Every structure is written in C-alpha cells, then in structure tokens.
Amino acid sequence: MWSEIHSMEALGPVLLLFSIPMILRWIPQNRFVGFRPPAALRDKSIWYDANALAGRHCFVLGLVLVALEFTLPVTALAAMRNEILWTVSTVGLVTIMVSDWRRANRWMRERHRSAWPPVPPWTQPR
Numbered sequence: 001m002w003s004e005i006h007s008m009e010a011l012g013p014v015l016l017l018f019s020i021p022m023i024l025r026w027i028p029q030n031r032f033v034g035f036r037p038p039a040a041l042r043d044k045s046i047w048y049d050a051n052a053l054a055g056r057h058c059f060v061l062g063l064v065l066v067a068l069e070f071t072l073p074v075t076a077l078a079a080m081r082n083e084i085l086w087t088v089s090t091v092g093l094v095t096i097m098v099s100d101w102r103r104a105n106r107w108m109r110e111r112h113r114s115a116w117p118p119v120p121p122w123t124q125p126r
Contacts, residue, residue, distance in 0.1 A: 008085040012065030015058045022055025037101045039108035046111070050104040054096060061092040 021027050027034045029047045034040075035054035040047040068088060072081045 008082050008089075009069050011085070011089055012062045012069055015062030015065065019055040019058040019062060022051045023059060024055075025052055027051055035097075035100060035104075037104045039104040043108060043111065046104055046107050049107060050100060053103060054100045057096040057100065058093075061089070061096065064092070065089060 022034060025048045029041070029044055031041070034047070034051045037050065040050040065085060065088065068085060072084060
C-alpha cells in the first residue's frame with residue numbers, strides 16, 4: 001500500500017520532467033522514445049510537431065496531478081486519493097493519446113494532400 005501511494009504521487013512530476021524535452025523538440029525521430037503514431041514516424045516535421053503537442057498536453061496533465069496530490073487529503077482518504085489520481089491520470093493519458101494521434105494523422109493528410117494522389121498532367125489547367 002505504501003509503495004502504491006508513492007508511485008501515484010510520482011506520476012505528476014515524472015510527466016512534467018519527461019514532457020520538457022518533447023516540448024522543446026529535443027527528441028529526434030526514433031522508434032523508442034516520444035509520441036510515435038505512424039504519421040509521425042513517416043514525416044520528420046510531423047514528428048516534432050506531434051511530440052511538442054503531446055509534450056504540452058502531458059505537461060498540463062502533470063500540473064493537474066501535482067495540484068491534486070497537494071489538495072487531496074493524505075491521511076483520511078488514502079485509498080480514495082489513489083483511485084482519484086489513477087482515474088485522472090488514466091483518462092488524461094488516454095485522451096492525450098487519442099486526440100494527438102488523430103491530430104498527427106490530420107497533419108499528415110493536410111501536408112501531403114498535394115503529393116497524393118498524384119494529379120495526371122493532362123488534367124491540370126494550362
């Protein structure tokens with residue numbers, strides 16, 4: 001129980017720390033670290049934009065979790081406190097993942113609209 005309480009308390013600061021390199025676009029395109037939807041793995045500019053967006057969202061979620069850690073009572077409602085922190089973090093991370101994944105896919109469609117499908121030269125106006 002004691003380690004479970006401290007692991008939930010550590011999630012907010014960990015999100016804050018890991019989101020900073022993403023926001024500052026320090027993480028190069030790779031398959032191991034960062035926000036990696038397929039659209040971001042295909043295009044370097046989408047990689048940096050998607051990671052910066054996910055980093056900003058994770059930073060806000062980290063701030064919310066740190067604020068909750070300080071405002072929720074520690075002693076009387078320890079079990080409920082963990083459930084609240086777990087629920088907020090799970091809903092927040094799933095929401096960030098789904099919305100930012102969709103945004104990266106939209107960026108891919110918008111940025112490569114002119115490249116695909118190719119327009120035959122005989123259909124272009126003169």
